[in-house]
Amino acid sequence: MKELVKPFATTVGYMLKVLKSNADINDFNAEFKMIRHGNYFEFINSVKGEVPETVVYQKGIITSGNTPKEDDFDFLGLFNSNPSLIKFYNKCYSKYGTIDDKDIPNSIYGIAALFEISVRMHANNNQLIEQREKLVDTIDKLGKFKNLTIEEIEKLHKGRKFINMIKHFNNQFPTWNDGIKAMTIAYELLKTHKLTII
Template sequence: MEKEKLIYDFVVGYMLKIIKSKIKTTKFKEEFNAIKHGDYISFIKLIGVGYPNDIIVLKEGGDFISSKKQIEMKNVDFLLLILSGQAMKDFYKRCYAEFGDISDPDLKDEHFENLANFEMILRMFTKTKFIIEDRITLEEIIKLISKELLLSDDETKKIQNGRLFLNMVKGHKAKFNSFKDGLNSFKESLEILKKYEITIEI
């Protein structure tokens, strides 16, 4: 899905693997809940990124936008930048020290990383196309993208199936008979994203 792998994909992929394993995550409960609900703003604050003052972003026209304001505005490029930073690596180290290596019987690491990337890509892509003040569900986001890009009903359904598989991994009610079936549907959803170049360049 991406030309390069984001540290975000690696770390959140690992978190999704932990969630699927049903290991107790009490120590990082809020961080894992933020990931479950796709709440990047809360996640960024929880892992201790804060408001980095050494990042300068120019607004079109020449004005400066503060780091704090970038977070409030949910600026796509800014969010991707800090989601790729040292705080993510440090959070991973803390998680790994707590949970260690985890072997999953159904999915490979790359599948978890693609699932992490899938949700982030859809949410961030939507931010580049629409002005959205409030958080909306991934299901609604897919509908917006479908309408914007004039996707067929079948293509929309395939992307929604990718969402349903992500929910299954997150521990929500299963919509597939097996993880193998869900993974096959998820791969179809990735092909649709690739076809319509639904990506964020890094």
């Protein structure tokens, strides 16, 4: 199952690293927002990567094919988007190349990417959010739905603040290490409550 999440973690993690480096991402920003927000249908149609063949059983009906649909459930959308994610990553990498970041390891960028999409996926699967809902509101709604404590919800918000620190540095944490610790705690909390993608 790692094959499912690796393209997402690698691609979105890399684009977060690009953002932190203050590089201009205007050429890729639309697709980056689509995939971060879980708009898989739009992302696939924009990047135009090959769509894998799937067989789906839903409500007593079996369908097969390789045509993505706007109403595909999130897990299928993510699976269908993997070739587009790889294509998008290669395109971005050809522009920005290797980025040396002494503050944040690649593994943490991947966790930050998976954190956001996991929260959005579980909130969306439970019909808690609208399309393009802010992450702050998504966390609050999912936390309430899952009966998380105030302290647990605050830990998730600290993970969100670390992502914001990457995108828009504003001293959200005293040091990058403090932010990394908060992100790790937030993602471990998702694991504890079975709120990760897999």
